[in-house]
Amino acid sequence: MKISVASVPYFWSKEAYGAFYSALSQTPVDIVYLGETVCSKRRSMKFSDWIEIAEVLRDSGKQVVLSTLTLLEAESELKYLTKIARQKDFLIEANDMAAVQVASENGNSFVTGCAINVYNNQSFSRLSRLGMKRWCVPVELGQRDIIPMVSLADKLGVEVEYQVFGRMPLAYSARCFTARHHQLDKDNCQFKCLNDEQGILVKTQDGDSFAQINGIQTQSAKVSNLINRWSELKEAKIDIARIVPVSAEDTLQAVDVLSNSINKKTQSSSTYLAQDYEFCNGYWLQIEGMKFVS
Amino acid sequence: MELICPAGNYQSLIKAVDHGANAVYIGLKNETNARHFSGLNFSEKQISKAIDYAHQQGCKVYCAINTFPREQKWSRWTNAVDQAMGSGIDTLIVADIGVMDYIRSRSSDFPIHLSVQASSTNLESLNFYHQQFAIRRAVLPRVLSLAQVEKLAKNAPVEIEVFGFGSLCIMAEGRCYLSSYMTGESPNTQGVCSPAAYVEWEDKGAQLESRLNGLLIDRFRENENAGYPTLCKGRFEVHGQVEHALEEPTSLNTMDILPQLESAGVAAIKIEGRQRSPAYVTQVTRAWRQAIDSLSNKDADGKTRQIVTEDLADLAEGKQTTIGAYERSWQ
Numbered sequence: 001m002k003i004s005v006a007s008v009p010y011f012w013s014k015e016a017y018g019a020f021y022s023a024l025s026q027t028p029v030d031i032v033y034l035g036e037t038v039c040s041k042r043r044s045m046k047f048s049d050w051i052e053i054a055e056v057l058r059d060s061g062k063q064v065v066l067s068t069l070t071l072l073e074a075e076s077e078l079k080y081l082t083k084i085a086r087q088k089d090f091l092i093e094a095n096d097m098a099a100v101q102v103a104s105e106n107g108n109s110f111v112t113g114c115a116i117n118v119y120n121n122q123s124f125s126r127l128s129r130l131g132m133k134r135w136c137v138p139v140e141l142g143q144r145d146i147i148p149m150v151s152l153a154d155k156l157g158v159e160v161e162y163q164v165f166g167r168m169p170l171a172y173s174a175r176c177f178t179a180r181h182h183q184l185d186k187d188n189c190q191f192k193c194l195n196d197e198q199g200i201l202v203k204t205q206d207g208d209s210f211a212q213i214n215g216i217q218t219q220s221a222k223v224s225n226l227i228n229r230w231s232e233l234k235e236a237k238i239d240i241a242r243i244v245p246v247s248a249e250d251t252l253q254a255v256d257v258l259s260n261s262i263n264k265k266t267q268s269s270s271t272y273l274a275q276d277y278e279f280c281n282g283y284w285l286q287i288e289g290m291k292f293v294s
Numbered sequence: 295m296e297l298i299c300p301a302g303n304y305q306s307l308i309k310a311v312d313h314g315a316n317a318v319y320i321g322l323k324n325e326t327n328a329r330h331f332s333g334l335n336f337s338e339k340q341i342s343k344a345i346d347y348a349h350q351q352g353c354k355v356y357c358a359i360n361t362f363p364r365e366q367k368w369s370r371w372t373n374a375v376d377q378a379m380g381s382g383i384d385t386l387i388v389a390d391i392g393v394m395d396y397i398r399s400r401s402s403d404f405p406i407h408l409s410v411q412a413s414s415t416n417l418e419s420l421n422f423y424h425q426q427f428a429i430r431r432a433v434l435p436r437v438l439s440l441a442q443v444e445k446l447a448k449n450a451p452v453e454i455e456v457f458g459f460g461s462l463c464i465m466a467e468g469r470c471y472l473s474s475y476m477t478g479e480s481p482n483t484q485g486v487c488s489p490a491a492y493v494e495w496e497d498k499g500a501q502l503e504s505r506l507n508g509l510l511i512d513r514f515r516e517n518e519n520a521g522y523p524t525l526c527k528g529r530f531e532v533h534g535q536v537e538h539a540l541e542e543p544t545s546l547n548t549m550d551i552l553p554q555l556e557s558a559g560v561a562a563i564k565i566e567g568r569q570r571s572p573a574y575v576t577q578v579t580r581a582w583r584q585a586i587d588s589l590s591n592k593d594a595d596g597k598t599r600q601i602v603t604e605d606l607a608d609l610a611e612g613k614q615t616t617i618g619a620y621e622r623s624w625q
Contacts, residue, residue, distance in 0.1 A: 100422060172437075173437060176625065
């Protein structure tokens with residue numbers, strides 16, 4: 001089973017991305033997704049900066065995939081998307097049908113990110129004919145949903161990737177919730193999300209965790225954690241275990257723990273993370289996503 | 295510009311048709327549509343009767359099969375398509391590409407409208423659905439600004455339909471899993487958001503609490519209007535402050551920008567609310583019919599829209615309305 005690290009969903013400085021990916025290049029991760037997937041206003045990294053990091057990672061033996069924006073509205077966003085989806089050096093991750101359209105028109109293969117709704121074999125076959133090489137399973141699908149799809153994936157030569165760690169992307173809006181919290185308009189957001197390494201926690205008035213706001217994206221407050229169930233995923237014919245970044249330090253730690261579990265073929269019961277996280281694994285078990293069953 | 299009205303049951307359909315809808319949209323009695331609520335929607339027999347009535351009055355009937363089938367339940371969606379096409383439905387409103395693929399395997403030209411659930415917000419995405427499935431029209435998610443809608447209406451290879459009035463979903467539809475995160479059931483899979491079966495109300499004397507699957511969504515004082523606990527419209531704590539972190543309980547009303555939508559070439563205005571009563575459908579359909587008809591009369595137009603807006607004010611969720619994302623300051 002291979003390990004991937006998804007694009008950082010949060011807004012970090014150029015230095016922070018540089019340090020994170022430099023450290024990641026030294027880990028046993030197999031696949032690294034790069035680029036901005038949430039908000040086009042976040043511009044600490046130019047296209048050429050991402051490519052520079054992509055080349056370093058590739059030179060250290062990682063497969064690099066260029067990710068793309070999930071909610072595309074403006075023409076400038078489509079223009080940037082087109083630049084990524086047309087290039088031939090790296091595989092791309094499509095997070096909107098616009099990316100599927102541009103990639104397939106240019107004869108490029110693509111990964112469908114989990115925001116592309118592929119819920120059944122008929123959709124799967126259609127996208128496979130258009131160039132889908134890997135299917136990141138939508139977050140709300142679980143073990144039972146996937147079982148009747150993996151044999152088709154195998155037959156069509158499409159890899160299956162499932163999130164095993166990190167907060168789950170649960171919604172996208174036109175509204176920037178981070179700006180709203182700071183009582184700012186989106187057009188004048190002052191890049192407040194740069195201050196939160198991993199978004200802002202939203203709790204109920206009872207103090208239960210609910211969501212994590214991250215610009216226009218709403219994530220699960222809880223961190224999905226299937227690291228100690230990696231062998232179940234393997235049995236279900238999942239090819240790639242996806243780690244979605246949280247803090248840089250804990251993401252690297254999660255890669256390490258997962259890789260050790262897989263290589264030593266052991267079940268790790270604890271992930272030894274620096275920060276406290278509430279975990280969940282409900283979606284995999286076909287119940288409420290926020291639930292955790294040990 | 296066409297007026298597309300909701301019909302959650304036969305009585306609402308009659309009211310929508312009688313008060314001037316150009317088309318009504320309905321769903322079947324299962325999770326193949328995004329308003330899978332108990333007591334709503336149409337049996338096979340009711341569909342035939344509904345189509346007969348609407349067609350006699352020159353009104354079209356669209357059927358929403360706009361959720362995302364999981365593989366183990368796939369046949370329920372193909373059965374829905376077979377049933378709808380067999381009953382004489384004018385158009386199918388669809389979100390899943392597998393379902394569109396199935397429809398095209400049966401007919402190369404049966405009218406497909408891209409559901410708002412497909413979350414298509416830009417030209418390349420619309421090109422995709424047009425080229426792959428020859429869709430005729432797309433319903434845009436409620437996340438675009440007026441300027442963006444105008445551009446799409448001008449450049450898109452298909453007709454554009456937008457939401458005009460009703461509950462405001464603030465997320466890109468079809469890509470929101472908040473409901474299944476909290477309850478296990480979502481718009482995509484079961485056609486429900488914040489389902490009623492998980493709602494609890496608790497009267498604590500001075501306060502009324504609403505919960506969804508045990509999680510506190512909101513807490514109301516006696517003088518406050520306690521709305522349905524849709525999970526994105528509750529009051530939550532962020533950095534120690536209690537606030538409507540995502541959205542207030544408010545409805546969408548685009549009456550103020552109706553002339554701009556028409557000049558932009560928007561083909562149709564959709565009214566949300568299959569879960570609402572026949573009386574609601576009557577009032578909203580009548581108001582929007584008047585407003586659209588008055589567009590051709592420049593003298594009366596502004597005044598008519600002002601009057602009907604006042605008539606509609608009480609119908610809105612939380613008795614508040616917004617233009618939503620059409621206006622950039624909302625975003």
